């Protein structure tokens with residue numbers, strides 16, 4: 001009885017843990033949309049605030065995803081694998097260089113697993129059974145990121161998180177940075193509003209980084225831009241949207257122009 005109470009408590013704690021990260025980032029995302037909406041009202045049609053029906057649906061699926069991810073800890077406890085999670089205690093054990101590298105490594109592994117899982121989800125058998133749920137958000141919102149079918153949540157989130165926990169030696173703080181970044185990226189890529197600067201998509205480094213413009217294109221014309229954090233795999237495998245850089249220029253120049261006009265008006 002005590003053991004099952006412990007498992008239920010850990011399920012609740014870890015579900016709420018992810019929920020706080022994700023919904024806090026989504027709340028900031030909505031605030032950004034609201035503010036930019038005021039700044040550029042009348043200048044162009046996006047960003048738009050989603051309809052309440054879409055928000056309700058996305059909250060429901062996102063909550064299911066957070067509870068499923070919360071199951072990772074209890075399952076690890078049930079199998080007695082808690083001591084195999086590859087955390088180390090002192091930063092000096094591996095040094096600061098590895099501390100930073102481990103965060104990038106976790107992001108790279110997460111992105112790689114996501115890219116191939118995402119491509120698999122777009123096959124004719126899996127798309128109508130699972131992935132269409134995510135694409136019900138034809139117009140993205142800050143809550144679209146975790147709005148996925150529960151079976152896809154297991155493949156796209158639960159399994160990658162679990163593998164990273166076991167495979168990558170990491171300091172707890174590095175892991176905390178990674179999971180917050182993961183929640184933030186889920187929101188930023190579904191913002192429908194480009195936060196990166198003008199020219200970023202053509203920059204030697206920026207061209208490898210996933211953006212809101214890249215992922216929004218995936219929602220409006222599936223078949224391109226499958227990546228999450230990065231565009232490595234999309235560029236290597238030829239699934240990058242050929243119009244990506246041009247679309248990015250249009251999105252950022254419109255925003256830049258609106259900001260400049262707003263600044264001129266308030267001066």
Ligand SMILES: [Zn+2]
Pocket residue numbers: 118122131134135218222
């Ligand atoms: Zn998709």
Ligand SMILES: [Zn+2]
Pocket residue numbers: 134144145190215219
């Ligand atoms: Zn998406």
